[in-house]
Amino acid sequence: MSKYLKNLITDELRSRLDGVSDALVVDVIGMEANANVALRRSLREKNIKLMVVKNSLAGRATEGTALAPAFEGSSGTSAVLWGGEDVVSLAKEVMRLAKEKEFEPFAPKGGVMDGAKLSKEDVAAVSKWPSRGEQLSLLVGQILSPGANLSAQLLGPGAKLASQIKQKADE
Numbered sequence: 001m002s003k004y005l006k007n008l009i010t011d012e013l014r015s016r017l018d019g020v021s022d023a024l025v026v027d028v029i030g031m032e033a034n035a036n037v038a039l040r041r042s043l044r045e046k047n048i049k050l051m052v053v054k055n056s057l058a059g060r061a062t063e064g065t066a067l068a069p070a071f072e073g074s075s076g077t078s079a080v081l082w083g084g085e086d087v088v089s090l091a092k093e094v095m096r097l098a099k100e101k102e103f104e105p106f107a108p109k110g111g112v113m114d115g116a117k118l119s120k121e122d123v124a125a126v127s128k129w130p131s132r133g134e135q136l137s138l139l140v141g142q143i144l145s146p147g148a149n150l151s152a153q154l155l156g157p158g159a160k161l162a163s164q165i166k167q168k169a170d171e
Contacts, residue, residue: 006057013053013061017080019061022087024094024111024123028052028079031105039103046093049081069117070110078109087113091127 019024028036028050042048059071070080084090090156094108108123118126130138 009057010061013058016051017062017067020082022113023067023070023080024080025070025078025080025109026094027105027107027109029077029105031103035103039097039106046083046084048090048093050081051099052079066115067112070112071075086132088126088129089131094136095124095127105137
């Protein structure tokens with residue numbers, strides 16, 4: 001491949017990955033065409049983008065960006081996944097798809113999260129974390145909990161007193 005063509009491909013990859021800070025690298029080589037189409041459709045429904053890249057060209061395109069650690073020391077061809085709600089939901093979807101027999105050669109290879117390189121074991125660990133929605137619901141529960149406790153403590157004695165007054169009035 002000529003230097004000019006490599007530069008064109010590198011520029012195209014750089015423009016597609018512009019603004020992406022978290023991504024996962026997966027192996028899709030050897031997947032049948034029908035399974036590949038089904039995989040891409042499944043990912044598209046969840047707003048996840050998949051792009052098959054040559055690792056050396058992807059490394060050149062991401063040089064100096066947050067995605068650079070994902071391609072360090074890798075060779076051959078891989079697919080890059082990004083998008084979705086957050087990196088946790090992305091990892092959960094990758095691990096779910098990797099377990100399905102329909103997409104047999106599909107497997108995580110690693111990735112990058114907040115500029116840190118992830119191994120395939122790290123991707124499996126991240127997939128067990130709570131997603132962004134779950135984290136927000138936990139946070140809201142923790143924020144509202146002290147107020148609910150204070151309200152119950154203030155209203156409890158008043159409710160007992162009102163109940164006792166009502167009982168005396170009924171007698």
